[in-house]
Amino acid sequence: MTVITSTTPLAEGPSGRKPQHFSPARIGVYVFLIMAAAFFLLPLYVMVMTSLKTMPEIRQGNIFALPQAWTVEAWSQAWSSACTGLNCGGIRVGFWNSVKILIPSMILSIFIASLTGYALSFWRVAGANVLFAILLLGAFIPYQVFLYPLVRLYAGIGIYSTLPCIIITHTVFGLPVLTLLFRNYYASLPLELFKAARVDGAGLWQIFFLLMLPMSIPILVVAGILQVTGIWNDFLFGVVFAGRENLPMTVQLNNIVNSTQGEKLYNVNMAATILTALVPLIVYFGSGRWFVRGITSGAVKG
Template sequence: MNTVPSVAKPVDAPVARRAAGSGRKRRSHFSPARFGVYAFLITAALFFLLPLYVMLVTSVKPMTEIRMGNLLALPMHFTLAPWRDAWASACTGLDCNGIQVGFWNSVRIVVPSTILSIAIGAVNGYALSFWRPRGAGVLFAILLMGAFIPVQVMVYPLVRVLASVHLFSSLPGIVVIHTIFGMPIMTLLFRNYYASIPLELFKAARIDGGGFWRIFLQLMLPMSTPIIVVAVIMQVTGIWNDFILGLVFAGTKNLPMTVQLNNIINTTTGERLYNVNMAATILTSLVPLAIYFISGRWFVRGIASGAVKG
């Protein structure tokens, strides 16, 4: 009886590597370098989280516990009364309506300022990237310089200009101010983002008969979602955390939340309530914290997709 000689099958390379590696001794997960990295990360996290922990713990303690002086101790009698007082009845000078007044003022300032500055910056970046009008390089350099001029240098001239057009100490006035200061950095962001888009796409739209606004609204704007997310995060957090511009230009009836917080903490009427002050501070920072926690992934994605290219 004839027998067919068996032919050895070739061994797959990855299988062979796994088989060879299985006999080797596994590397230890512990090493001095790994220990040093984790020690540094834990120390850095504690350094940044300790103030937040103190604020949270202090905001839910009654004043009797706070006077005992144990700053890091957990509350023995948990209470949310300081949060209610900070929101609804804390005194900001002579008015005792809480920090909620500043919250709604900040919302009225942030929403139109963010929309206007992003819209103008997007159109400027689009025009400077594709249409390149005469003097575009000089205009872009001026806008870039405007992004790095300190706010304090321009306060007095802007006060005189807004006073001459009857917008000083008003809601439209502070919106115009934030739009002006946000326009340079928004133009820079959108210009660099659009510079990463292939020029052939724009030329094809021009051949199809697209004009300035049609190409921008139907082609460029739908492709701008990543950079728009970056711009919204930057503008909302920057305008919400602003203090000096709101103090100078908003007027007494439109003071933002940061100015109201300063008034609560520095008020000299009655007893200094540290638990209410801490609760008001956390309430003021909730919006930027929520934006970064919710949109942090999109922020990094937008930066990586062209926000710093060009």
């Protein structure tokens, strides 16, 4: 018996030119990323440094220089004693108003949208496609078109310029996009799970709470991030519907920055701006991994 042996060493790796670690294309990508990071981070750097300086140092004009005397007095003033006209309660008033607006609006909009998306995906309601098309149409109409009709409607039923008024507004306007997300997510799930639950005798609510919601954690996080950033950063609805006693943080920030009385305190304005943006930043950095997972696990499938 003839034994055929190979003359090629088994341990020999693939032949060819060794890839370059710093090719022109890779260097170009790094340069672009560095420039993009500098473009977005430079304003934040200026804001933080300005908020840590005193006003005499700011007047010197060196906006990129580090503070000569580091101080957080502007942050304390922005939070508790910054003035908007005759009211000097700081931006903390707007913070708690935003919290009171955000939590119920987010819970209601996500619950209703998830239930609607679930019903449109599995229960085949009569006219479901027409209802879904009408719901999506609302997402493409500018919000300004609805302002006057909503003001008249809320005034007619007696809730204009109240906390329920702004909560209902954010809930309703969050439904089109959120319903699309949940419908597409549930449509990507195996239909056999739903059929098996129906065979076992489960009804609409049992399937929704015991089967669908536990499987919806990624898309729930996506919806939560979208609602937190959208509601927290909102200015238009807050200034129109919230009322004087419930103005959110963005409206309070505008009133502080654009106040025409006294000296323009740039360090306080910068500190107030960062405090206003802090909640969306924390949400993004804290749940960015879940956001990507939710988007890629069915949120953009159709």
